[in-house]
Amino acid sequence: MTLPHALPALSAVVADYDVLLCDVWGVIHNGRESWPEACEALTRFNAQGGQVVLISNSPRPASDVIAQLDALGVPRDSWKAFVTSGDATRMELAKRAPGPAWIIGPDRDDTLYEGLDLVRAAGPADAAFLSVTGMIDDETETPEDYRTALSDAAARDLELICANPDRIVQRGDRIIYCGGALADLYESMGGRVTMAGKPYGPIYALALAEAERLLGRPVDRSRVLCIGDGVITDVLGANRQALDCLFIAQGIHGDAARGDDGTLDPARAAALLTAETAYARYAALDLKW
Template structure:
């Protein structure tokens, strides 16, 4: 069972590098979590390096613009690696004729890439950043479209492996839900974001660029998603801190408090064993 901690500074001597999730840990898409921001600022002041590692399908510069809009203090991170950043490499290696499935706001993902964006019927590959209207649609609304792609054997590049995220006080589906459906239909996916290795390799490269040699044993990942943040960290040899008051909170929150027995049962059922857990990043 993970050890409960109440303050990130309890682990100052445990880690040199912190790989911290963004959505669900630092903000909910609408408002920043000020305690989390201050915790990361304090970690940096103590000499730890903070790399934000997010499944956002957009490049890091777009994430920074979102931070500016909602008020996330730029002093809480040293560098940012997004799923969009590492997915660009998958796109470069894919067939040239690509169908882009996602909202207009995610188009910066393909800026500068030598590809042709085409209609669905002319595509040799699919690049998915999310649903067109995630406030009203579900993955099943795309079943016929995806079945057509699968019948033609098109690779499905998923730029955001998250299945759902919190936006304010509600959950909305992400590209990961479409990728899951594509696999169920018999299709093949290509994914570089969490929990897959490419995003962790890039994050650790950024950490080494900032502080020299870095030991994975002196690195901690922080996140609220068991199938992405926690599974990804553990699969890549990194211990993790699970943030309980995130996307899975409904599974074990009893009134206003976390039922630790239910939390441990939830983690066990998910097949993950983070080293620590916290209510909030603080």
């Protein structure tokens, strides 16, 4: 088991990187409030000539999520570009228009479909494929509430397009199920699933294209650092792209990587990573300068 290096602060490695591909939920906010130290770290990286590209598994286009960041107090100078799973997923949906698509998710995610000319199906019986952003009511529902309906779709061999590969996120002090949990259930039934967000390639292609635009030159991938708290999304995504990664071990994993003295225990962090056959060069409990 290879241990990640315990990183006391981002400033310790700032000279080694031109670009940060930084996760959002679980790193700079928890859905209820932003974390000032994390935001300051990104702001200071930008101020020293770096380029911060936020890379989120939000199922909505980035242009629609910026207002949420503003409302949570995430400073605009803490990032320079923003790409989401929604941005990458729109390309997949456009290939399959007009559908019809059986759409599962809350009304707030409807901006994902704007301008795509998709026909909405009433259910799996008259759908050509499924599009999932999450639970319709993620405060009360779990994937099991969708088992019967998804079973019907799997029986018809309908492809499921998942706009949010995250399985869970932390909202305040609660854990909320996301679209990836529905995709997992569907796959367990033998259903076909397509995803474009982390850890899959399309979202990284978008993020690196944004980095190249900001730099005004080709990206040196050895000088890109991915930051995130999701092992099977952020860390595996970085591994698949052969990019360095800083694992924020306190996000959705709570205190699992915290030692008895309250600081990061690299061995416990490594256990979280190796359980998913993942590796991170660095680990920290939270992001700070």
